[in-house]
Amino acid sequence: MQRKSERQSSRGLGESPRVIGHYIGEERGPLVVAIGGIHGNEPAGVMALEQLFDLLREEPLVNPGFSFRGELLALRGNLAALRSGHRYIDTDLNRIWNPGIRREQATSEDRELDGLLAAIAHALDETPASELILLDLHTTTAAGGVFAVTGDDRPSLLLATELGVPVIKGMLSNLQGTTLSYFRGGEFDFERPSRAITFEAGAHTDPTSVERALAATVNLLRSVGCVRTEDVSTHHEETLRRAAAGAPPLLELAYVHRIDRSDGKGFAMRPGYANFQPVAEGTVLADDASGPIAAPCSGYLLMPLYQEQGEEGFFIVVPYPSTSCY
Ligand SMILES: [Zn+2]
Incomplete structure (x- = not known):
């Protein structure tokens, strides 16, 4: 752990309120960017990522064989809106990820987007990662829904189906300026493959939404090979299977x-x-x-x-x- 924390202080981004954590494994692998709270009234994703970093700190102590391949960069999305508890301040942060388009008057969300892009660019600058993977964590106003949304590219679809919840395709062509479209569009200075998934963890106010967002993140880390199957509790799998019961898979x-x-x-x-x-x-x-x-x-x-x-x-x-x- 000592060596890891040294590496984190030299390369990581741990000091900014934007950054929940930047975990750098011993072995080379993908860079997973996980974002919670792109909408300020959806704190469950942020809480899940905070819990995940607590688990990552504890894991090597209780499981000395634990290892991590690649990197996990966890970010808070809309800081000002998270503070006020609103979906957004001036405009929806998940509708303005449009490369090259800048409004005359910068909104609160333009500044949030700049902060997110800077944090991701900083991580990409220095990473030896083989692949970039986005996991964007959300919740909904209505009850009853746990699902994943992806682009229609096969690698993202396959990864989403591994989460064990219903997968919705066809959203990208209908919603402009989302995190999904930006990450899928190759907008970063990163000449390697990328996959992107949005996970909807349930109702905003349901405490179980935090558990489900954590389960989805852990399952994704396992599916992309950051953590080994034997190091992941089957509890997460069960949490998602229970939530998904009854809905079609795709x-x-x-x-x-x-x-x-x-x-x-x-x-x-x-x-x-x-x-x-x-x-x-x-x-x-x-x-x-x-x-x-x-x-x-x-x-x-x-x-x-x-x-x-x-x-x-x-x-x-x-x-x-x-x-x-x-
Ligand atoms: Zn949302």
Whole structure:
């Protein structure tokens, strides 16, 4: 441990409030960037990553054979919004990862993005890593949903399915400026492969969401070879399997209901909807000033919005392969 902490102080980024931890293993492997709290009202991911670093500190003491391949850089996403407990301050931090586009007036989130990019670039500058892997940890306003979202590239999809929760594909082409699109788009100065996964750990306020975010992170570290299977408790596997029970393993985005906050029409979900709730075409799901909003197709409801901030009212996903909603 002594040698590790010396290496961390020379190369690591442990002093910044942005950085939860930067763990550098003895052996060469991938660089995993895990981010919690990209949305400030979703602290579960941050808490899970803090717990993970406690575990990494303790593990060599109770398990002398423990070893780690590669690096784990864990970051807090939206520091100002995490302090205030809001999704964001000026604009959604998970919709502005657009390379080269800079607004005239920098928002609070532009500054957060700069901080995140600087921390990642610093780690990439010095890493001998063979691969870059993003794990972006989120939670939802509605209950009942634990799932992973990836791009449609096979390596990311395969890795996501190893987490043991439903995987949603088809999101990247419908949502611009997300962490997923940036990491998949090869925007970093890093000429090696990359994979990217967003993990939704459950409801914002459910204490078990922290446990599930931790389980997903540990499982991912095992799947990419950072930690060995024999060093990982099966408890994490069970936590995720329990949470995923009943939902199809692979689904595709069929419809996203966008909200234009500037049109004054408002948006309110009808009460009682949960993630993965089956809905039939024509079912009224929400209302705005124009009247009731019905499901344009049958499928499973995802991320119904029960909070003031957010640009998408709800998503409908369908098992894959399937015919799409449009
Ligand atoms: Zn989120």
